[in-house]
Amino acid sequence: DNGPGIAAEEQEKIFTPFYRSSADTRFPQGMGLGLSIAREIVVAHGAQLTLTSQRGQGSTFAIELPKPSPAAN
Secondary structure: OOOOOOOHHHOOHHHOOOOOOOOOOOOOOOOOOHHHHHHHHHHHOOOEEEEEEEOOOEEEEEEEOOOOOOOOO
């Protein structure tokens, strides 16, 4: 994205329910639940939600799905 990025010390905290970044002023009405809910859904499907971010350079969130097992005959 082209946002401000997420500081390294906040990157794991942002997945905690109700956590709001101290730099998040664009959406003051938010509750801090979106990323925690997204991670729970992704994990429930056996996948991972990962974050790559650097302050001033934006963030990338990715869902890493497990490779399906071959079908049994």
